[in-house]
Amino acid sequence: MTRVTLLEQLSDFTEKHVSDLLLPVQMQEEDEEEPPFRAPSVYFPCLPELRLYAQYAPFITHEIVTGQDGVEQAVPGVKQKRSSAVVRTCFCVYHKNQQEGRLSLLTLMERIRIPLLEECVIGKQFRLDLDAGIETLVYPGNPNQTAVSPFYLGEMITTWKLPTIERKVSNESQQADYRGSGYPAR
Numbered sequence: 001m002t003r004v005t006l007l008e009q010l011s012d013f014t015e016k017h018v019s020d021l022l023l024p025v026q027m028q029e030e031d032e033e034e035p036p037f038r039a040p041s042v043y044f045p046c047l048p049e050l051r052l053y054a055q056y057a058p059f060i061t062h063e064i065v066t067g068q069d070g071v072e073q074a075v076p077g078v079k080q081k082r083s084s085a086v087v088r089t090c091f092c093v094y095h096k097n098q099q100e101g102r103l104s105l106l107t108l109m110e111r112i113r114i115p116l117l118e119e120c121v122i123g124k125q126f127r128l129d130l131d132a133g134i135e136t137l138v139y140p141g142n143p144n145q146t147a148v149s150p151f152y153l154g155e156m157i158t159t160w161k162l163p164t165i166e167r168k169v170s171n172e173s174q175q176a177d178y179r180g181s182g183y184p185a186r
Helices: 002-018 050-056 098-119 172-179
Strands: 041-043 059-075 078-094 126-128 135-138 151-162
Touching: 002 041, 002 059, 002 078, 002 098, 002 126, 002 151, 050 078, 078 098, 098 135, 098 151
Parallel strands: 041 059
Antiparallel strands: 059 078, 078 151, 126 151, 135 151
């Protein structure tokens, strides 16, 4: 459940940092007047229905892309367990004006990137791996599509250090094997 907890904590962190940012919403067929601006919604691991993305914009999604568990040798002769997860955060905004749409997207992405770099730890247990960095990508607009579908997309890739899972030892022989494995004694 550690990776699920990471997504929950990251979603809470995101909501906290974007709740006051009001962005335009695309008018839907059932709307009688221009829809109001609203704060981006946050989902994990994806939108409830991807094909209805226009109704959800503005939004942010968080999903685990990869995870890794293993050992590393931090001090010669001593192996330490490590766990990590790579998270893909997707951003989508709507705007009729191309310039304003791109600026809205960048603003939304910066509302998450900057606090992540400032705080580096979320949920008191998940640490942003600064050695891996934060990778951001803003998808270039398609001139043929922009006039028809004015949505602006970007993503951010982050790597997180997770709490390690302790091995369960059930009898003396396994404990002896565990102690001789090079792992620090419990």
